[in-house]
Amino acid sequence: MITISILGAGKVAHHLILNILEQDNLKLQQVYSRHKNKVTDLVTDNQIITDLNLLEPADIFIIAVSDDAIAEVSKSVVLNNAFIVHTSGTQPIDEIQNTNRKGVLYMLQTFSYDKEVNFNKVPFCLEASNTEDFKLLDTIAICFTEKVFKISSEQRKVIHLSAVFVNNFTNHLCSLAEEICKENSVPFDILKPLIVETADKLQVLSPKDAQTGPAIRGDVKTIERHLEMLKDSNKKEIYQIITNSIINK
Amino acid sequence: MITISILGAGKVAHHLILNILEQDNLKLQQVYSRHKNKVTDLVTDNQIITDLNLLEPADIFIIAVSDDAIAEVSKSVVLNNAFIVHTSGTQPIDEIQNTNRKGVLYMLQTFSYDKEVNFNKVPFCLEASNTEDFKLLDTIAICFTEKVFKISSEQRKVIHLSAVFVNNFTNHLCSLAEEICKENSVPFDILKPLIVETADKLQVLSPKDAQTGPAIRGDVKTIERHLEMLKDSNKKEIYQIITNSIINK
Numbered sequence: 001m002i003t004i005s006i007l008g009a010g011k012v013a014h015h016l017i018l019n020i021l022e023q024d025n026l027k028l029q030q031v032y033s034r035h036k037n038k039v040t041d042l043v044t045d046n047q048i049i050t051d052l053n054l055l056e057p058a059d060i061f062i063i064a065v066s067d068d069a070i071a072e073v074s075k076s077v078v079l080n081n082a083f084i085v086h087t088s089g090t091q092p093i094d095e096i097q098n099t100n101r102k103g104v105l106y107m108l109q110t111f112s113y114d115k116e117v118n119f120n121k122v123p124f125c126l127e128a129s130n131t132e133d134f135k136l137l138d139t140i141a142i143c144f145t146e147k148v149f150k151i152s153s154e155q156r157k158v159i160h161l162s163a164v165f166v167n168n169f170t171n172h173l174c175s176l177a178e179e180i181c182k183e184n185s186v187p188f189d190i191l192k193p194l195i196v197e198t199a200d201k202l203q204v205l206s207p208k209d210a211q212t213g214p215a216i217r218g219d220v221k222t223i224e225r226h227l228e229m230l231k232d233s234n235k236k237e238i239y240q241i242i243t244n245s246i247i248n249k
Numbered sequence: 250m251i252t253i254s255i256l257g258a259g260k261v262a263h264h265l266i267l268n269i270l271e272q273d274n275l276k277l278q279q280v281y282s283r284h285k286n287k288v289t290d291l292v293t294d295n296q297i298i299t300d301l302n303l304l305e306p307a308d309i310f311i312i313a314v315s316d317d318a319i320a321e322v323s324k325s326v327v328l329n330n331a332f333i334v335h336t337s338g339t340q341p342i343d344e345i346q347n348t349n350r351k352g353v354l355y356m357l358q359t360f361s362y363d364k365e366v367n368f369n370k371v372p373f374c375l376e377a378s379n380t381e382d383f384k385l386l387d388t389i390a391i392c393f394t395e396k397v398f399k400i401s402s403e404q405r406k407v408i409h410l411s412a413v414f415v416n417n418f419t420n421h422l423c424s425l426a427e428e429i430c431k432e433n434s435v436p437f438d439i440l441k442p443l444i445v446e447t448a449d450k451l452q453v454l455s456p457k458d459a460q461t462g463p464a465i466r467g468d469v470k471t472i473e474r475h476l477e478m479l480k481d482s483n484k485k486e487i488y489q490i491i492t493n494s495i496i497n498k
Contacts, residue, residue: 011461066466066468067468067470067471068470090471090474108439108440108442108443109442109443109446110443110446110447110450110459110461111461112450112454112458112459112461114453114454114458115450115453115454115459117446121442121445121446122442123439123442123443125439147439147442149439155433155434155435157474157478158429158430158433158435158478159430159435159439159440161429161475161478161479162426162427162429162430162435162437162440163426163440163443164462164463164475164488165422165423165425165426165429165488166422166423166426166440166443166444166447167443167444167446167447167461167462168460168461168462168463168464168465168495169419169422169487169488169491170418170419170422170423170444170447171447171450171451171456171459171460171461172456172460172464172491172494172495173414173415173418173419173422173491174414174415174419174451174456175455175456175457175460175498176414176494177411177412177414177415177456178411178455178456178457180407180410180411180414181407181408181411184404184407185404186404186407186408186411188411188455190357190372190374190396190398190408191357191408191411191412191415192451192452193357193358193370193371193372193396194357194358194359194372194412194415194416195415195416195419195448195451195452196370196448196449196452197358197359197366197370197416198359198415198416198419198420198448199444199445199447199448199449200445200448201359201361201364201420202420202423202441202444203441203444203445204363204364205361205363205364206424206427206437207420207421207423207424207426207427208424208427209361209363210359210361210364210420211417211420211421211424212260212359212360212361212416212417212420213413213416213417214413214417215417215421216417217315219315219316221316221317222316222339225339225406226410226413229406229407229410230410234494234497237490238418238490238491238494239413239414239418241486241487241490242418242421242422242487245421245425245483245487246417246421248483249424
């Protein structure tokens, strides 16, 4: 039985906790949160601490807090020889302080409170400062997922940047489309099958080969008509710059 | 048995033909293509014509050619009282010439030759200049899909513009991410589960509620680090403008 304590109570911590509780060979030791009521009801009250001085020994401490708070939280783990990992896509492994047993467990997925995540398909990007601890991380990760990768801090930065493009930015473009629909009394729902197919297609085709639309066809008339329809200067600018980027490839 | 002739041999025509051939109560009458070898082998040679003067009567003629060619192709249908529809997202119904029986059958989906499409989930946006013809279009559409919508030419323009954002533009952002991965020797495949989850999430959450990432968190440090990593001025500009757009919402 591997004992795990989670330091943090945000979205990543929330989904991690839910998944740890489902595993037979993992034990949730404690959860640290500044606000007790932020932790899911599935965790018993005596497992939740609001003071890091109350931290008990565990096989691994997983810090799931904002990037800027990782160093500070890791410093507050005053237990001897603790194995401490963070879950950030952007911070290097050395952001962990006050221990030689450092690691990273970065789940390459987007987490929201209201959407359950199938961990089985989530890529776990692992890094550890020594081989034994890497093995422990690996043992934990394969409980959750079939997709485990050994990823360096440098590689992880690249993956995180790419993830911003394929997730955060694409989601925002959908948000702009929803606004366009609302402004024109068209139901956004009609676009949902297209959104799914756009993603499904990229499981079998490279995005370069999957590109369709007026820009790649050089259909100047349609592009002009679209720009005319867009009254809002922000949407117009985004339309123009991405269209140019497609044309110039 | 409804007889259908397809005028055109591009991607939309290709997928339409494949799906008509699978239907028991639809009959593919003829396919018009300037180049005989562009039509799938599943269509027999004597069904393919390269001259519109050889067009036989059919219950409906579906024009699936580039937007600019619709008017010209429709004029070349010299049969009396023909019901002619186009498949364009952007052109109004009146782009069809030389007949009073006009219509539109716009499939809101992205089509590539190498990717089979499950028509059952594709929204069919229908429009016709008279009620009887709309009924015929509807009868055809429900053979293919469970999602049939009556959509005016004005609404269709809005849907098409929105589709450019949720499909063409998001696909291009994935293409940029693939370049970033390649330049840094990280496998793009690792991002594929995230791409699928990004789309899946939007089936249950509005894109506004689904937004995550450094921009929505106001995480200036990460944004600065990302901009530093992007050497290419085009990617940098796109990163900056979409990030600002997220922040300003």
